Amino acid sequence: METAAKDGAAPWRRHEQVRPPIGALPSVVDVLLVGCGPVGATIANLLARYGVHVLIVDKSTEVSIARRAIELDNDALRILQLAGIGEPDFETSTVPYVRMRTPMLGQVGQISSASRLDGYPKPVTLYQHELERCLRARLEKYDCVHIAPGVELGSFTEEGDHVLASLELDHGRPHIVRARYVVGADGAYSLVRQTIGPHFWGKTFAEKWLVAAARHLSRPADDIEFISDHRRPNRCMAGRSGRERWKFMLRPDERHENIKAEVRIREMVAPSGNPEATMIERKAVYRFRTRTLNAFSRGRVFFAGDAAHIRPPSVGRGLAAGLRDAANLCWKLAWVVQGRADSRILDTYDEERRPPHEKVITKLARFMRKLVTPRNGGIALWAHGLMQLSPPVLPLRAQPEESQIQPKKTTRRGVFVKGRSPTKLVRGAVIGQGRVRGSDGKARPSDEVFGQGLVLIGFGTDARASLDSSEAAAFARAGGSTVQIAHRGERPHLARHDSWEDLDGVFLPRLVPVGWAAVVRPDKTVVHDGPATDASRLVRESLSLLGQHCWVMQ
Structure with missing residues (x-):
């Protein structure tokens, strides 16, 4: 490309x-x-x-x-x-770490982001x-x-x-x-x-930021860094082909035309390389909202x-x-x-x-803004020292191997069944993705196998066997299909063409026990789950959410 x-x-x-x-x-x-x-x-x-x-x-x-x-x-x-x-x-580059640094204390937080989740890097x-x-x-x-x-x-x-x-x-x-x-x-x-x-509704932040895309730095970054310097907070993000994107906060007395001068930008990115060799490809001043x-x-x-x-x-x-x-x-x-x-x-x-x-994102943004842009050196030293002494203060310290700066994949209301019936999955949350293998011996992402419609998944069992012909037909009319997920190595012993081995153990036994079933939406959100022997009820209650109230009479 x-x-x-x-x-x-x-x-x-x-x-x-x-x-x-x-x-x-x-x-x-x-x-x-x-x-x-x-x-x-x-x-x-x-x-x-x-x-x-x-x-x-x-x-x-x-x-x-x-x-x-x-x-x-x-x-x-x-x-x-x-x-x-x-x-x-299309081309992407994996970012192995997200770090926060300060001029006085050095690195105060780090996330390892090189691992893969749901089949993709993060x-x-x-x-x-x-x-x-x-x-x-x-x-x-x-x-x-x-x-x-x-x-x-x-x-x-x-x-x-x-x-x-x-x-x-x-x-x-x-x-x-x-x-x-x-x-x-x-x-x-x-x-x-x-x-x-x-x-x-919302807020416009008072601070103005210079965004600059730079190339040919002698020590290009391979990560994302927040540099919490009360004199000039900035952020650096690694790109491809030796490129980086920098963001520098402007001081109240600085003029746009002065801060955007290439010689000035080269001075600010000098810690990463030779200013004379650095090519500034793009520059702009923004006020974030x-x-x-x-x-x-x-x-x-x-x-x-x-x-x-x-x-x-x-x-x-x-x-x-x-x-x-x-x-x-x-x-x-x-x-x-x-x-x-x-x-x-x-x-x-x-x-x-x-x-x-x-609301969660807005609150987190305000917290990060206060942390990354301290008003003076005293506040910066206190806040960053507290981070080092108290790991739970910030997501960057709370779980070193897992980024928490991401909205949760759950919702309180929507197209999923609420109630007190037995559950192993989080209804309203996105189900995980792993590699599965079918009868042709090829590994595929599970989302590809689950398809573009509704899907009734039987874990270690054939959930479709619990549906009668009218129930199965109603589910199909609503865009539904059925899939069976088996333990790794069990696929050769199964005759059904819609059974797949869980190669990574994402589903069995990590997520649910054998004999469980779930109805999943096209966007891979869990609608309902329960024992596979209750598949008829799971399908009926799921279809009712779509307004398919008369399905049993068809």
């Missing part, structure tokens, strides 16, 4: 022309998607895999190669896998424009997707069972499209959000990514959060559009994605 990082590239070019094939724009679609950045393109790929007819409009005709998002976590990579994008499709660095190009290229294989670059949303109105939108083509020519739903993934300055006008919509949906309109929430860079992982939005929303839209679920499940998108994750 050609990238700006490779030889002969021009890293200072801000855009690269993309010319996807454009036919006549449709007038009727299932979903009108506004915005084709990484979140929008992921949404389009997920919907396309479900067979949903999508029209994507984006006012830009180009993919920006200005370096924006640079980090993803294992959850985000797993969601891209659901969208059909794997590790070989975290990785990347170039956003490469991911966007990869996602857009994959969209070309789907007949149900139309991409319209250079087309802007003019206005839209909700009319009963659909939304009527006016699009602005070249030279202001209008095009009217009727869509069952609209998704705004058009960024922090979302036109969709501005048109509807929901409250975008945190914002969250008071509702992630209104009527037939939904918001995802930066259109719904803006996160501070210290802990936000904003792109990863947007990809989680995509995974949660897309299967629900698809199931409603295709008649497999009642439209009421769309209300759970806001319930599952907005609270309480955003």
Whole structure:
């Protein structure tokens, strides 16, 4: 894949022309998607895999190669896998450590992040424009997707069972499209959000930061470092090909034009190499914000990514959060559009994605801000000394081998069964992923085996055997399938083609005992679990959440 990082590239070019094939724009679609950045393109790929007819409009005709998002976590990579994008499709670099240093005490915290979780490293660095190009290229294989670059949303109105939108083509020519739903993934300055006008509450941090992309440092970093210096707090993140991204906090009396001078930036990155040899590829001054919509949906309109929430860079992982939005929303839209679920499940998108994750992230961001940007040397020495003496003070010290700066993968309300029935799994949480092996002898990620729909998983047993024919048929109509997970080495003794060996022990016996069963959603969230002998009840109660109340009579 050609990238700006490779030889002969021009890293200072801000855009690269993309010319996807454009036919006549449709007038009727299932979903009108506004915005084709990484979140929008992921949404389009997920919907396309479900067979949903999508029209994507984006006012830009180009993919920006200005370096924006640079980090993803294992959850985000797993969601891209659901969208059909794997590790070989775009380049990433593993980050082995996340460290916090201070000028007075040296290193005061460290996370080992080199291990893999759910089949992926945590975290990785990347170039956003490469991911966007990869996602857009994959969209070309789907007949149900139309991409319209250079087309802007003019206005839209909700009319009963659909939304009527006016699009602005070249030279202001209008095009009217009727869509069952609209998704705004058009960024922090979302036109969709501005048109509807929901409250975008939050805070703008007073501090200004210089962000600089540097190359040819003689001692390039291979990790992420927070340098808590009260004189000039900064952050360094390793990139690919000897690149680094630095963030330096400006002092109140510093002017933008002075701090952005290349000679000044070279001085600030001098501890990492020869200032004269360092190439500054990009520089910008930002004032960071945190914002969250008071509702992630209104009527037939939904918001995802930066259109719904803006996160501070210290802990936000904003792109990863947007990809989680995509995974949660897309299967629900698809199931409603295709008649497999009642439209009421769309209300759970806001319930599952907005609270309480955003509050947790905001509180953590404020805590990290105070820790990384102490007001004076005395406060810095006290806070950092306390970190060294009291490991539980900060997630960076609490669990040296496991990053805690990540939202929990659970929710209190949503499309999962609550109650006091026996449980081994956390309902409303994402089930783990491991490698499984089928009858062909090839190892696959378990998400690939579980498929794009609902799945009834029997652990060490065939849960489908507990369903009668009408129950099995109802589950299939709702997009369900069945899979059996066996202990490693048991597969050869099983006759069923849908049984798979658990090669890594992720499920058996670490997660559940033999004889257990679970219903899992397309986004790999646990809906229900219990003894496999109760599979009939598990299926019935799971289908009731989708509004399939009459399934037993069909």
